[in-house]
Amino acid sequence: MTRLIVVRHGQTVWNLERKYQGHSDIALTDTGLNQARAVAERLAEEPVHAVYASDLSRAFKTAECIAAAHSLTVKLVPELREIKFGEWEGLxxxxxxxxxxxxxxxxxxxxxxxxxxxxxxxxQLKERSTAAIRQILAAHPGQTVAVVAHGGTIGTILCAILDIHLNHVWRIRQDNTAVNVIDFYEGRPTITLLNCVRHLKAEKAGNLPEVK
Known part of the structure; x- marks a missing residue:
């Protein structure tokens, strides 16, 4: 079995301001850093063999916390970036x-x-992100891999795994530092955990803005 642990990045200022981020490189807030540390602590006991992330800092910094708990370095994959919102970014x-x-x-x-x-x-987002996931899985057969990405990116990956239409992408909620687990048995995927934020304080879990 190969296990893929997919995590959304921590909170950013633009999440709070409900601005569309896309490819804009927006840093984590102090809360976002604390969320990253919390998810890293949660995953510290998992047998993680490698950590990958989007090259945008909000994902990379979240991944760094996870990687540090396993004495690993983060491998950056630009194809895991959020969808490019173009002229909408920052609005x-x-x-x-x-x-x-x-x-x-x-x-x-x-x-x-x-x-x-x-x-x-x-x-386009689905094509580049799922291609990246296929390459990551091929490089780690029988291992556990953590991937840190973005809400829209993770949504399209999960749509591909579930074989559902992209028009349903927003029906798959992804909170900041949400943990998703997909197990692959001889290449066949089974989602065993979805949008889990139990590592966050109860009063915060599930109450963060939805803007990606």
Missing amino acids: TYEQITERWPGLLGKLWTTPDELEIPGGETFR
């Missing part, structure tokens, strides 16, 4: 709605049909 929901009336609604209802101005499509 709030209200600002995007004002400038592109009617377009943002497609992000939540039919993301597979959405063309983000200056950005990527969700199909």
